[in-house]
């Protein structure tokens with residue numbers, strides 16, 4: 258009879274979180290070896306197995322006993338909480354086997370069965386705190402020198418890892434967590450979110466959300482995992498969340514906008530990324546070949562150079578020992594994008610406004626003049642509010658950019674034809690900046706001349722003889738561009754705002770993501786009672802992808 262070692266991680270402690278294979282393995286075994294609390298946790302799974310339960314610190318004894326029984330021909334389940342390969346029994350079992358000259362070919366069978374480790378079970382109860390690069394550090398210095406643990410906490414803190422601290426504290430080990438907090442505070446803000454999870458998925462489960470400076474005011478024990486956020490982790494509605502990336506684009510009033518796939522890794526959107534180097538951009542075939550054929554440096558010369566660099570660096574740091582290390586409170590800048598205009602009606606900038614623009618945009622930002630009565634600012638910043646405050650103080654109107662509603666009014670003949678201005682202002686107030694399936698411009702012209710081209714915007718309204726004409730569904734770009742359809746003439750002024758609002762909210766609710774208004778109109782054939790007519794010119798044009 259050939260014996261077998263089944264090294265089983267049974268997860269956090271609840272029955273539902275034990276994997277199927279772990280349950281089977283426990284049930285097919287002849288005997289079960291584990292710390293007694295754990296054997297109790299899984300006792301409902303046991304049939305008639307021999308049970309060998311030992312105390313907490315008798316792990317080596319347990320591993321030796323397991324190996325011996327397997328060598329006698331038994332199927333032995335060695336159980337660990339969480340995952341057996343994470344501060345569990347798997348490594349010890351292999352160490353004992355190796356000492357006895359075990360090989361896979363000749364020795365007993367070994368199967369390591371994975372389980373849900375505390376970092377995962379605890380994270381699930383906290384929200385989504387791990388999410389990004391993370392590490393686990395055990396604060397137990399029974400088997401590891403404290404100096405080394407300190408070094409790892411320091412490195413992880415400095416490198417902005419999310420950190421799960423295992424074995425944070427026990428009856429006798431109380432100082433480790435205090436020291437760990439001190440090290441973390443060297444690099445991270447005292448407000449850094451921290452989650453304390455005790456007995457995840459067990460009877461006395463307790464979840465606490467706190468922060469780095471206050472975490473020690475709460476109960477931390479042997480059954481707690483301490484999850485330290487990174488510099489972008491935040492708390493929201495009793496959840497601890499680490500975003501997937503560091504930097505995104507922001508615009509006014511909305512939270513982060515997701516970058517579309519084609520916007521990713523562009524310098525203007527993600528300036529922190531490692532952008533393509535020169536060699537990657539070589540298009541000339543000859544040059545490419547030249548690079549490919551460049552003689553490879555010998556491995557020895559590369560290694561010698563690397564060693565030399567390390568030596569120089571070590572010397573530099575030695576000389577620099579007194580210099581404090583910069584904290585990693587990554588106030589990572591986000592690209593704040595917004596649109597500014599001097600007014601709905603007013604198209605004139607003042608010198609003070611121009612100077613303020615220059616000041617807030619600075620060296621790192623950019624200003625883009627667009628055909629849509631506004632300038633788009635793109636500014637790397639950690640504090641968008643400072644920028645919006647300065648801009649509004651000098652009378653700018655600020656708008657979000659992206660897939661939002663924008664009102665493009667004319668200048669009402671420099672304010673001379675002012676009767677319809679209040680309607681333009683009301684529309685801007687009610688709808689300006691709301692998010693839509695796709696960007697939408699509403700052209701608003703104050704007389705029948707419609708010289709600002711309202712009929713060529715997604716939706717156009719023209720004030721004429723005291724009433725409004727309405728145009729829907731212009732195709733604003735492309736070689737098959739066309740104006741909107743005149744769907745109504747003479748809409749009463751007291752009805753216009755309401756009519757537009759209904760159209761916009763219908764499109765917001767029912768438009769597909771990325772579907773321009775003219776496409777939506779064509780698809781549904783009727784918007785708020787206004788019927789679609791196929792008036793688009795029938796010209797067959799070869800498709801022309803951008804840039805061709």
Ligand code: SAH
Nearest residue numbers: 339340343374375423424456457479481482
């Ligand atoms: N092999 C286990 C870890 C064993 S070390 C695993 O993969 O999860 C023991 C430490 O794990 C405890 O001190 C605690 O920090 C953590 N831990 C294990 N189970 C836990 C649970 N149910 N809830 C919270 N922390 C737990």
